[in-house]
Amino acid sequence: MNKVILEMKNIDKRFSGVHALKSVDFELKSGEVHALMGENGAGKSTLIKVLCGIHQRNGGTVKLFGEEVNFRNIAEAQAAGISVIHQELNMMNHLTVAQNIYIGREPMKGISIDDRRMVQDARVLFERIGVDIDPTVQLGTLTVGKQQMVEIAKAVSHDCKLLVLDEPTAALTQTEVEELFKIMNDLRDKGIGMIYISHRMDEINRISDRVTVMRDGEYVGTVNTAETTKDEIVKMMVGRVIYGDRKTESKVPPDAPVVLEVEHLNRGREVKDVSFKLRRGEILGFSGLMGAGRTEVARAIFGADRKDSGIIRINGKEVNIKTPEQAVKNGICYLSEDRKRYGLLLIKSVSENSVLSSLDDFIDAGWINDRRIEKVAAETNAVLRTKTPSMEQQLKNLSGGNQQKVIVARWLIKNSDIFIFDEPTRGIDIGAKSEMYELMERLASEGKSIIMISSELAEVQRLSDRIIVMCEGRITAELDCKDATQEEIMKYATMRETMKG
Amino acid sequence: MKERRPIKLGQNIIILFALVVLVGVFTLLNPNFVDKYNIVSMAQSLAPYAIMSLGVTFVIATGGIDLSIGTVCIAAAVVSGKAFTSGLIPLWATIPMMIAIGTLFGLINGLLVAKLKLPNFIATLGTMMFSRGLSALIVVDPNIFFPTGTWYNKVFSNWNGIPTGILWVVLFTLICMYIMYKNRTGRYILSIGSNEEATRLSGINTDKYKMYAYIFAGMASGIAAIFWSASFSTVAAATGNGMELDAIAGVYIGGTSAAGGVASVTGSTIGAALLVVIRSGLNFVLAKFNLNLNSTYVTFVLTGIIVVVAVMMDVIKTKRQNKIKVEKNKKDKK
Numbered sequence: 102m103n104k105v106i107l108e109m110k111n112i113d114k115r116f117s118g119v120h121a122l123k124s125v126d127f128e129l130k131s132g133e134v135h136a137l138m139g140e141n142g143a144g145k146s147t148l149i150k151v152l153c154g155i156h157q158r159n160g161g162t163v164k165l166f167g168e169e170v171n172f173r174n175i176a177e178a179q180a181a182g183i184s185v186i187h188q189e190l191n192m193m194n195h196l197t198v199a200q201n202i203y204i205g206r207e208p209m210k211g212i213s214i215d216d217r218r219m220v221q222d223a224r225v226l227f228e229r230i231g232v233d234i235d236p237t238v239q240l241g242t243l244t245v246g247k248q249q250m251v252e253i254a255k256a257v258s259h260d261c262k263l264l265v266l267d268e269p270t271a272a273l274t275q276t277e278v279e280e281l282f283k284i285m286n287d288l289r290d291k292g293i294g295m296i297y298i299s300h301r302m303d304e305i306n307r308i309s310d311r312v313t314v315m316r317d318g319e320y321v322g323t324v325n326t327a328e329t330t331k332d333e334i335v336k337m338m339v340g341r342v343i344y345g346d347r348k349t350e351s352k353v354p355p356d357a358p359v360v361l362e363v364e365h366l367n368r369g370r371e372v373k374d375v376s377f378k379l380r381r382g383e384i385l386g387f388s389g390l391m392g393a394g395r396t397e398v399a400r401a402i403f404g405a406d407r408k409d410s411g412i413i414r415i416n417g418k419e420v421n422i423k424t425p426e427q428a429v430k431n432g433i434c435y436l437s438e439d440r441k442r443y444g445l446l447l448i449k450s451v452s453e454n455s456v457l458s459s460l461d462d463f464i465d466a467g468w469i470n471d472r473r474i475e476k477v478a479a480e481t482n483a484v485l486r487t488k489t490p491s492m493e494q495q496l497k498n499l500s501g502g503n504q505q506k507v508i509v510a511r512w513l514i515k516n517s518d519i520f521i522f523d524e525p526t527r528g529i530d531i532g533a534k535s536e537m538y539e540l541m542e543r544l545a546s547e548g549k550s551i552i553m554i555s556s557e558l559a560e561v562q563r564l565s566d567r568i569i570v571m572c573e574g575r576i577t578a579e580l581d582c583k584d585a586t587q588e589e590i591m592k593y594a595t596m597r598e599t600m601k602g
Numbered sequence: 603m604k605e606r607r608p609i610k611l612g613q614n615i616i617i618l619f620a621l622v623v624l625v626g627v628f629t630l631l632n633p634n635f636v637d638k639y640n641i642v643s644m645a646q647s648l649a650p651y652a653i654m655s656l657g658v659t660f661v662i663a664t665g666g667i668d669l670s671i672g673t674v675c676i677a678a679a680v681v682s683g684k685a686f687t688s689g690l691i692p693l694w695a696t697i698p699m700m701i702a703i704g705t706l707f708g709l710i711n712g713l714l715v716a717k718l719k720l721p722n723f724i725a726t727l728g729t730m731m732f733s734r735g736l737s738a739l740i741v742v743d744p745n746i747f748f749p750t751g752t753w754y755n756k757v758f759s760n761w762n763g764i765p766t767g768i769l770w771v772v773l774f775t776l777i778c779m780y781i782m783y784k785n786r787t788g789r790y791i792l793s794i795g796s797n798e799e800a801t802r803l804s805g806i807n808t809d810k811y812k813m814y815a816y817i818f819a820g821m822a823s824g825i826a827a828i829f830w831s832a833s834f835s836t837v838a839a840a841t842g843n844g845m846e847l848d849a850i851a852g853v854y855i856g857g858t859s860a861a862g863g864v865a866s867v868t869g870s871t872i873g874a875a876l877l878v879v880i881r882s883g884l885n886f887v888l889a890k891f892n893l894n895l896n897s898t899y900v901t902f903v904l905t906g907i908i909v910v911v912a913v914m915m916d917v918i919k920t921k922r923q924n925k926i927k928v929e930k931n932k933k934d935k936k
Contacts, residue, residue: 405803429805443803446796448863457793458804460786469784511804 103131106166106294107152107263113160114144114151119501119528121147124161125320127313129263129294134285136297136305136326139315139338140557145298148315149265153178153185165263184256185265190248194241199223201240202255226258230284246277253284257293264288265296270304271392282308300390301595302331314338335587339559347562348582352545353383359417360550361433361519363402366411371397373574375411379519379552384545386565387554389594394574395554396438399521403435404428415519429458434512438524438554440501444508447497451489452478454496454507458515481510485540502533509540520544521552526560538564558587572596614869617855617912621876628883632890635883638763644882645765649758649829650675652771652874654849655856656778657822659870660815662853663782665795665862666722668711668816670730671823672845677737678703678827679837683746693754696831701824707733708820712813730846738839745838748831758832767829771871774825778867781818791815795862851905852877855912873912880904 107129114122122144129135137145150156152163154172163170165181172178175185192201199219200207208215208222223236232250240248249269256264266285270278285295285308297309305312306326314321314337321337361379366372371394379385387395401408404422413420415431422428425435437443446454452471455478456463463474475492482489487506489499496504505525512520522541526534541564545551555561561568568585570578570593578593628635654671661668681703682696691699707729714725749755759767782788790811793801802808831837854860855876856869884904885897 403803424807425803426805426807434805435803437803442797442799444800446793446800446863448796449793453789453793457801457806460789464786467785468780469786469789515805 103133103292105129106131108164109148109152109161110164111161112148112151112158112163114147114156115159121318122151122158123319125315125318126323127320128323129296131262131294132289132292133311134289134295134297134309136299136309136312137315138299138305138312138334139321143315143338144318145315146267147318149185149267149296149298153183153265179259179261182260182262183265184259184261184263185267186249186252186256186269187267190245190252192240192248192252194239196240197237198234198240198243198251199236201251202226202236202258222258223254226254230254230257231287232284244277246273246280249273249277249281250284253288257288261293263294263296265298267298268300268391269297270299270301271390278304302334302591303595305334306331335591339557339587347559347585348565351383351566351582353380353566357381357383360415361402361552362412362414362417363398364412364414366398366401366413367409368397368401368406369409371574372401372408375571375574375576377569377576377579379550381550382545382548383566384541384551384553384564386561386568387552387571388556388558388561388568388590389571391556392573393571393594395571396523397574398571399435399523399552399554402428403433403521405435429515429517432516432518433521434458434515434517434519435521436505436508436512436523436525438527440504440508440528445496445504448495450493450495451482451487451499451507452492455481455492455510456514458511462514477514478510481513482507485510485513486536500533502529502537505529505533505537506540517549519550519552521554523554524556525553526555526557558590561585561590562587570594614857614866614872616915617857617869617872617876621872621879624876624879624883628879628886632886634890635886640882640886642760642763642765644878645768646759646829646833647881648875648878649767649771649833650826651845651849651852651878652871653774653822653826653829654845655852655870655874656774656867657819657826658846658849659778659853659856659858659865659867660782660788660791661722661819662850662858662860663788663791663795663862663865664812664815665798666715666812666815667726667850668819669723669726669846669850670707670711670733671819671826671849672842672847673730673734673737674704674707674820675823675826675830675845676837676839676842677707677733678824679831680737680741680746680839682827683748683831683837684741684743686748687746693749693752697828700827700831701821704824704827705817705821707823708817709813711820712816715816716809716812734839741839744840745836748835748837750835755832755835758829760833767833770829774822775867775871778870782865782867787811787814792863792865795859795864797863848877848905849874851909854909857912857916859916860913876908877905880908 105128109125109127112122112125125144125148127148139145147156151158154174154177170181172181202223203219208218220236227234227236232254234243234247234251240251269281273281288295299305309326311323312326312329312334313323314334316338357380359378360381364376366375375398389395397406400406402413404424404427407423413422420431422431441447446457452475456474463470479492485506487503487510489503496507499507525541526537529537541551541553553564562585565582567582568580568590569576570580570590572594577596580589634640654675658668658671678700682699685691685699686693686696711726711729714720715722757766758770790801790806793806794808794812798808852873853870856873857866858864858869881901884900888895888897888900
């Protein structure tokens with residue numbers, strides 16, 4: 102029907118220690134909505150970043166309108182007609198709508214900005230794409246959905262030919278989603294090609310013409326949406342091979358003692374009345390879509406964020422955890438999905454990172470015993486098979502998987518009992534992934550209790566004895582591993598309150 | 603391939619070398635520079651600066667800054683001196699009083715930054731102005747005169763030609779090395795400097811240790827006041843403007859990272875010494891060659907250049923290390 106405007110072939114991208122994209126192909130036609138799917142860490146965002154010049158590819162070709170391009174930054178990509186609407190909006194809340202749209206290219210009258218014309222231009226623009234927003238109000242006063250439309254309008258005003266929408270519906274209400282789709286359909290009629298990233302299967306079916314699936318940095322395939330089924334796409338996304346079979350029988354004896362009990366936990370709008378129990382030696386999977394509130398539950402239990410209400414019992418005794426310090430004293434540890442920000446001291450050594458939580462145990466008569474620290478760190482990391490040239494190596498020189506192991510070492514040395522893993526394999530190579538699975542299984546068999554938050558269904562299915570599914574801050578299901586099929590998990594993960602009632 | 607702990611020995615050797623070269627050059631230009639009296643005089647002015655540098659090193663190691671150290675030092679000296687000259691307290695009591703005043707201001711900074719989460723630059727700018735103004739208001743007299751030739755001057759400044767202040771600096775440096783490298787407080791302060799949130803999520807009370815850093819810097823300013831008053835005798839609320847910047851410059855020259863996480867205690871002492879040598883040496887050179895230049899301003903020019911060069915060297919070194927690392931990774935892949 103329409104001509105090809107974007108052709109990416111054999112795209113290769115490596116970061117230190119991680120092969121993020123392996124020979125990925127992608128194609129987009131004008132007037133097409135092409136969905137890009139894959140689980141978290143599949144490489145979708147990296148592909149987009151390579152496209153718009155945030156990352157430089159290590160191999161492959163990108164052709165835009167038949168010509169090979171090599172963008173060095175976003176500005177160049179934008180000038181060539183590519184606009185990206187990110188998951189988190191990148192706009193200035195304090196400026197007006199019109200100021201946001203025309204920032205950096207304000208219409209001028211002499212040496213001052215022609216505000217009247219700017220507002221006028223914005224009105225014309227909104228009319229063109231059929232949006233009803235007052236250009237003179239402060240952006241921050243609009244709902245997230247409206248803000249997103251402002252951003253789309255901004256992209257259109259840049260004369261974009263290719264629009265990337267990265268999970269645009271994650272924070273939208275149902276009516277806002279409808280409005281967004283209407284605009285997308287209009288843009289499609291105008292011949293704009295759109296790359297649409299989303300996890301929501303029903304949306305993909307409604308809006309997209311084709312679907313390309315990625316998995317673990319590899320291109321899996323492209324199908325016409327009309328000629329495929331939801332199951333087929335899920336199958337392409339998940340892939341069995343590296344994960345192994347799903348667990349069908351819980352390894353936890355039914356009379357295993359409850360080590361952690363959470364009752365009616367609330368925090369803001371993200372965590373609503375969450376209650377569950379964790380048994381000794383159990384791996385309890387937390388499944389759900391992005392923004393379902395799983396990380397927030399973990400942070401509230403750990404004291405990283407203050408909870409609004411709720412009771413937490415450890416080994417049957419009520420504890421009052423307000424800070425991570427208190428949580429750690431009670432044997433809880435939390436391994437964040439964002440290791441660089443929330444876990445690692447990048448410029449410090451493997452030794453120092455390994456003993457950060459248990460430094461007090463290495464002080465002899467007021468003096469830190471570095472020799473003993475190095476010995477214990479070396480022993481623990483040897484057990485975990487952390488690959489590092491020495492214990493003195495700075496952590497920034499290790500790969501993601503090995504960095505993760507050093508943090509596990511930190512909590513093993515602290516002798517924690519309850520491990521909360523938040524997306525434990527994000528940004529980790531496949532090889533290191535299965536090692537991480539074995540590690541978690543070993544911890545459980547040694548009597549540690551694990552809460553594992555993961556967005557990868559196969560990962561949850563392989564490891565969990567029980568699975569808790571969350572949606573919009575609530576627990577929508579608690580499944581035994583033998584009942585936890587993908588369909589079942591997805592059903593509860595998308596069980597929005599509006600749909601329930 | 604063994605990588606050493608980041609107690610930057612390399613940079614220490616470089617600035618130690620720079621110190622020796624400078625002393626050599628100044629001596630060549632004007633041999634009076636190494637006169638016994640000048641050495642004692644330099645040693646006397648080193649003590650307050652070095653001790654302030656050492657104190658603020660802990661704050662900078664957390665990734666913060668304390669602009670109030672100079673005015674707090676003067677405030678401690680002026681207020682305690684006033685209490686002494688008015689006959690309210692004996693001479694010995696000025697010592698605990700100065701330390702207490704310094705510590706109090708450190709505590710205020712700590713509360714503002716760690717508990718109330720104010721930006722450190724603004725919080726300490728506030729205490730800097732506050733302490734300067736308040737001490738002048740309390741004291742009224744333009745000058746406070748500390749006694750000369752008493753045990754006080756002997757112990758803290760000059761014992762018949764022996765610059766006793768130096769011994770205290772050495773002792774204080776050793777204590778700071780222990781706290782920074784061998785005590786949990788220093789280890790946690792460095793952890794906070796490299797990643798505060800990760801440190802907090804490792805179960806460490808980061809607010810508490812950040813407070814400690816500011817309190818320690820304040821206390822060091824109070825201690826510096828002892829040496830200041832013992833060496834210079836005349837103290838006025840208006841003296842010592844910009845002292846904090848000299849002390850902070852010494853820390854950066856010494857190799858402590860402005861971003862936090864990496865600190866060199868000995869570097870701070872040597873950095874402070876370097877600045878004292880430049881200040882004094884320039885006086886001698888300018889006098890010798892009858893150059894009609896204001897030595898204070900020449901000192902500023904030279905100090906500015908040295909700070910920038912020292913930090914630039916550090917930046918370049920880190921960059922090169924990273925480059926080498928990337929290239930090595932590429933090779934590994936092949």
